[in-house]
Amino acid sequence: TMDHSKITELSAKHPKLNVSYTYGTAGFRTKADVLDSVIFRVGLLAVLRSKKHAGKVIGVMITASHNPAQDNGVKLVEPMGEMLAQSWEQYATELANASSDDALIAALQNVVEKEQIDLSNEAVVIVGRDTRPSGEALVAALTDGVQALGGKITDYGLTTTPQLHYLTRCLNTQGTPDAYGEPSEQGYYRKLAEAFKRIVSGKPKLSTIYVDAANGIGAPALHKLAKVLTDDLLSVQVVNDDTATPTKLNHQSGADFVKVNQKKPEGFDLKPGMRCASLDGDADRIVFWYADNAGTFKLLDGDKIATLAAEFIMGLVRKAKVPNINVGLVQTAYANGSATAYVKDTLKVPVVFTPTGVKHLHHAAEEFDVGAYFEANGHGTVLFSQQAIKAFHSTTGKTAEETEALEILKALTDLINQTVGDALSDLLMVEAILTSQGRSLADWDSAYSDLPSRLEKVKVQNRLNFEAIKADTELAKPEGLQQKINQQVAKFKHGRSFVRPSGTEDVVRVYAEADTQENADLLANIVCGLVY
Ligand code: NG1
Ligand code: ZN
Known part of the structure; x- marks a missing residue:
């Protein structure tokens, strides 16, 4: 049973404010100073989730990306x-909003009953956090929550989001045939570095890659990874790595800044030929960029990464002659129209569309033997089915070419994070592919040209009045709005536009594409006017 007095006693240290909370696409995310009670209650829920899984380790990541x-x-x-x-x-939302101790205990009991949880099971929780100054106190609140229900907690300190996912999986698979790796930060770097080496060794090294770490956790992580990789495998220069000045986090830098503004971050003297990339504040997203010969900024987003990976892996599967491996790609409505056309018409790879939000993409990608999913903003990974991994290991190459292709496929299954999109793993995946192909960023970029696009956000009275359907491509509500959008879109060559409520911010997002940047901007502007 639950120790009500212990819950009440510890809960008193984390009083609920008069704020309403929602566990959305990115978990709970808001101003740090209203999160203390929420994180305490997440601790309680994590214990129940662990007990539900008969004592398996549950991960908790404290970050606002x-x-x-x-x-x-x-x-x-x-x-x-x-x-x-x-x-x-x-349940997370209900716990976070319970307005008294009694309501909180009732909400916990509701979970226990509905999920038929055996409270005598053990519970183990691990936690990691990004570099935000508020993180440490929130870990303390989480610890109180876990202990209030008698769970055990291990604090892994500063980690990237994907590292925390990696650690969780490693701890739960240790000593089994599905062991995922050594459950430590160094184990993570060693696994990536070793797999990268298997792909690139013997091939000419590419020039330095300059990585904008958004002054976040990706900076120290990348420094450590670079050390394990050593300079003979990859030269990495970490830029925007000031994690000591909190206000600099994500400021004029990072993957989101670069993608939304279509311009280089602070801290770069960008010259033609330089190879660059940007991570976000918790290092689960990456985009690449460079300047063309005319000095124009060029972005290689998540769509470009997905197509590069799908094409490369498909080629290997063919070369290795592994039978019955289906390769597929998962996109959202934010994928550039040119990317979708390229995948369908040139690569001839099936594309599935899901609503925005990584969990949707991830599950759709699991349906393929090799499922690549990337959001245009740079979050994504490539998943390999158990059957594919077994096939790569059990096939023997008949020629040197077949054997090499198999070796690279096996290395990729270790290199690419199988739990979640991972900027460091994706960085090495792209670098491994480009090294194998001896290609520059410009050459990679030449596969197709993005249609000009514009992403805007509109503050509305109540974003919940907007209901997106058909994988976010249309609005069911407010009534009549979709028809008005369609009428405007029809006036533009290559026009496409859609509207959806954000899952992470109190805004409605408007996306538009058209034949020229002026037209994309104009269409976005008109649609914003319809929404407002
Ligand atoms: P919302 O705020 O729901 O648009 C944003 C991103 C998503 C996803 C989530 C999770 C865009 C347009 N939206 O979601 O793709 O990454 O954050 O962090 O980039
Ligand atoms: Zn992130």
Whole structure:
């Protein structure tokens, strides 16, 4: 049973404010100074989730990703490293909003009853956090929550989001045939470096890659990874690595800044030929960029990464002659129209569309033997089915070419994070592919040209009045708005536009594409006017 007095006693240290909270696409995310009670209660829920999984380790990541330094947030991680099961999001919201101790205990009891949880099971929770100054106190609140229900907690300190997912999976698979790796930060770097080496060794090294770490956790992580990789495998220069000045986090830098503004971050003297990339504040997103010969800024976003990976892996599967491996790609409505056309018409790879939000993409990608999913903003990974991994290991190459292709495929299954999109793992994946192909960023970029696009946000009275359907491509509500959007879109060559409520901010997002930048801007502007 639950020790009500212990819950009440510890809960008193984390009083609920008069704020209402929602566990959305990115977990709970808001201003750090209203999160203390929420994180305490997430601790309680993590214990129940662990007991539900008969004592498996549950991960908790404290981060607000690309948001400003004064924000923070929290996400729960399932035993195999996935995002919290959707059916539990509602419980998280209910616990966070319980307005008294009695209501909180009733909400806990509700979870126990509905989920038929055996409270005598053990519970183990691990926690990691990004570099935000508010993180440490929030870990203390989480610890109180876990201990209030008698769970054990291990604090892994500063980690990237994908590292926390990795650690969770490693701890839960240790000593089994599915062991994922050594459950430590160094183990993570060694696993990536070793796999990278298997792909690139013997091939000419590319020029230095300059990585904008958004002054976040990606900076120290990348410094450590670079050390394990050593300079003979990859030269990395970390830029925007000031984690000691909190206000600099994500400021004029990072993957989100670069993608939204389509311009280089602070701290770069960008010259043609330079190879650059940007991470976000918790290092689960990456985009690449460079200047062309005319000095124009060029972005290689998540769509470009997905197509590069899908094409490369498909080529290897063919070369290795592994039978019955289906390769597929998962996109959202934010994928550039040119990317979708390239995948369908040139690569001839099936594309599935899901609503925005990584959990949707991840599950759709699991349906393929090799499922690449990337959001245009740079969050994504490539998943390999158990059957594919077995096939790569059990096939013997008949020629040197077949054997080499198999070796690279096997290395990729170790290099690419199988739990969640991971900027460091994706960085090495792209670098490994480009090294194998001896290609520059410009050459990679030449596969197709993005249609000009514009992403805007509109502050509305109540974003919940907007209901997106058909994988976010249309609005069911407010009534009549979709028709008005369609009428405007029809006036533009290559026009496409859609509207959806954000899952992470109190805004409605408007996306538009058209034949020229002027037209994309204009269409976005008109649609914003319709929404407002
Ligand atoms: P919202 O705020 O729901 O648009 C944003 C990103 C998503 C996803 C989540 C999770 C865009 C347009 N939206 O969601 O793709 O990454 O954050 O962090 O980039
Ligand atoms: Zn992130």
